[in-house]
Amino acid sequence: MQAAQMESVEEPPSMLWGLDPIFSTFAKLYVRDILQMTESIQVPDVYFYNSHPIFQVDVLGTVVYKRERDSFFCYGVDDGTGVINCLCWKKDLLKEKGDPTKSGAKHSDGAQGSFDPVAELEKLRQAQKNRCHLDIGDLLRVRGPVKTYRQQREITAHVYYKVNDPVMAVQIAWMMEVPQLYRQCYDKPILQQPDEMGDSSFTLLSKATNVIKDFVKQKMASKVRPYDVMDLLHPLFPVHSQTASEDQRPVAGPSSFQRLRQLVQETLQVLQDEGILYRKVRSQDEVYHVTAEDTDLLIAVKDIIREDSKREHFAEKGCHVLHILTAVRHSYSLNVTKAALEVILRKLECNSEIVSTRDNYYTAF
Known part of the structure; x- marks a missing residue:
């Protein structure tokens, strides 16, 4: 059903694809959505x-079948x-089947001490x-472009590796x-066709967001x-009523007001997603x-x-951001x-009031 829904949406021009930040990243999509994505009619393998234009993805899943050939897995x-086929090319070291001692004999003769380049290469x-x-049954992470081969969707891996995850933390x-x-990203349509104002909704939302950011920064407002x-x-929103005839009433009717209200709601949501605004009380x-x-x-977090x-559990590494978030929400x-x-x-x-001990861990001076 989702595929049919996406087919009904007109495809954005290829010159606008670069405006979407998802286009230049490895999109972490579910396999189900990768299999149902609509293929571009402008550029193959997009x-x-x-x-959102997508040509490369990032997938984490369990291996349910495998095949091996001379040059790839x-x-x-x-x-x-869902299940998707992943083509993983073998590295050069895996393709070499000759005796490693032949290529490394000269090096091992001149090796000093206990270092053996042949043994290290084999390791x-x-x-x-x-x-x-x-x-x-192994856990595999794959990153690479999406291809269609023999009417089947598959991933040609740029990077792939086995994930050791005994406690399922990953x-x-x-x-x-x-x-x-x-x-926050994939379910929000960003690239849209220009509206009747001659400007895209994406550009209008960006302008609105910047206006509020500048206002907050200049006025140092604490509430909005x-x-x-x-x-x-x-x-x-330009007023078009000035060009109307004298006997006509201004065209600032409900449609303009509704569009303005919708823009306000979208702008406030973007600012909340970025953390610039938040609602203390609903x-x-x-x-x-x-x-x-x-x-x-600020004082509560500090x-x-x-x-x-000061607690023994956090003395060495500091407090994780999720622990801090839970405590802030509680208190x-x-x-x-x-x-x-x-x-x-x-x-x-x-302000040098706290310091980050490692990624997502903080402690006070």
Whole structure:
């Protein structure tokens, strides 16, 4: 059903594909969606998911079948939504079947001490073979372009390797990350055809977002309400009523107002996704707090890191960002997002009030 739905969407011009940041990345899509993507009629081996142009993907799944040839492995990868064929070319070290002592004899004769280049080369070959040669049931990660071969969708791997995941930490992190990417990126159609104003919705939304960012930065506002945003964004909609005849009423009717309200909602959502704004309390009075200017939130985060860093469990590595987020939601507000917390953490780190001990771990000075 999704494939039929995507076919009905007109394909964006190829000159606009570069505006979509997903086009230049390895998209972490479910196998089901990779198999159902619509192929481009303009450029071969480019596909569309929800109007996003995609030609290379990143997949993590279990090997359910395998075939081996002289120059490549062929693995069937199942991520729980479907199975896709992955063509994994063998590395040069795996193709060499000759006696390694012949090519390394001269080096071993002149080797000094206990270092043996022949033995080291064999160890390297064996280590690479262990990472690239998988059995059924192993966890495989594949990154590469999507191809259609004999009417079947497959991935030609640029990078592939066996994932050692005894406690399923990698799979759990993957299952938490991918749905967020769908909500924040893949399920939001960015590339759209120009509207009647002669400007694309993507460009209009970008302009609106920049207007609010500049306003918050210049005025150092701590709170923003929808009607404030509406007043700021109103100049983005040109008034066509001036060219109307004198006996006609202005054409600033419901359609213009509805478009402005929709733009306000989309702009506020983008700013929340980026962590610039957040709602401390969900109520009818829609108040959006400016994250970087919220002194109470900044103090709450700093106190949590300072107190928890003294505990034995966090003394060595510091507090993980997810632990801090849970504590902030418990003690300050349930509506604080991870993006908003990251804005606060960056500000505290720039002010030298906390320090990052490693990726996503923080401690107080």
